[in-house]
Amino acid sequence: MNHQLKNLLTPLIITIIILILLEIISTVILPIVGLKYYILPFNILVILFLGFKVRTPFLAFLILILQYFHSFFTIEGWESGTIVGIFVCILIAYLKEFIHFSSKLATMLVTQIFQTCWFLLSSSLIYLRASDLEYISIKFWRFLPESILISILSPFIFSLLEKIWDTSEKGMLGGES
């Protein structure tokens, strides 16, 4: 477990730069090619990576910073993503013994499962605020293609982030790095 914040600073800055580039792709390049109604949530993918691979007590703080940078690209704000991200990472910490990344397919499957958890939690937050089930059902039909695409991309982006965070252990996750 990494207890020193200064050790996390360099990979965090590089991750923020990658997140900004991915956000530019999803907000400018994808709408140009016609994808205006399905936007890829790369922030979720990066936060899931941190939950899966980075063992540090400052995880909540890292999620907050990444969500804060994500909020420059959306009016959603940093709050809801931070709340959901922390809960999903707590869930990952409890289930880490059962999570395996033995193949690309396994990585995609695990990412899809935790994206579904993210969707359920964020929908609960929306329901608490707006009490609108119809909106959540519309959100679900958008979530399906978006999350599948994110899951397909996950092995490639995870391998890039593994190099940055130096967490390239094979097989089961949850071991101390």
Add this chain to the structure above:
Amino acid sequence: MRNYQQEGQRVKLILNIIVLGVALFSFSRRPDTYNKSSAFEVFMIDSITPLQHGVTVVNNQLSSFFEHYVKNVSASKENLMLGKRVSDLENRLFLTEEIRKENIRLKNLLEFGVEQNTRKILAQIVAWDSSSDYRVLRINKGVENGVRLQSTVVTSQGLVGYVFRLTKHYSDVLTVLDANNKIDGVVERIRVHGLLEGDSEAKIKMKYVTRTEPIILNDLVMTAGLGNIYPKGIRVGRVTRIERESYGITQSIELKPEVNFRTLEEVIVLAEPVNAQKKKEWSALDNSEEAQK
């Protein structure tokens, strides 16, 4: 070693609680109708958005190249057709100008109200929102160009939305397709009011219209001017679906927006000058709400 682990777990728990507490507090205090950015957020958005703008400019120039040089085969025929259309529009403009002057004269006679001196700012779309839950677009005009928070954004076809977040050089526009954008609309033909609400796809819902109102397909719906954000009479959309049950109080109506959001590239921001009287009214309302709490 175990103590070290326990210490880490304790720090993690405390940090989780603090960050969750701050996020929940901020989430509950977040206003729905606008977003006032901090100085740091303004600085960051102004620093990052030129990258988005750059990509859009490159794309536009590439498209422009293909439009002007590669697909230029039938340009002369189109030019002739456009020439005819311009002369036709000039005639119509002359008539409209006459009607406008007549309207001013009649308004003055009736002392109907003070005409707002609205500035029109042309802006280009540089990006879309990075969450598909929101139908927001980012434009390349901000405070320095005269745009204000909650300024109305339109095109020649109709209403686009209003300015939700503002920085020095850029603004985020909450479009009529967004479920958080609620507009008081009026059906042009029969002057029936209803609440317009985006449903995140390419359509708008019209709510709270009583079942007995004789709304028909293709009816034009415009802004009613209530709510202090949108001026009266801007076209929003046309009725494409009506569902009336044999029971219940209201009918379910769907509209197709007049603006084609799929091909939207430029918009016009209607920037009203600061109205001291209006500001006073708003602050009085805010104060009375706080006093009630």
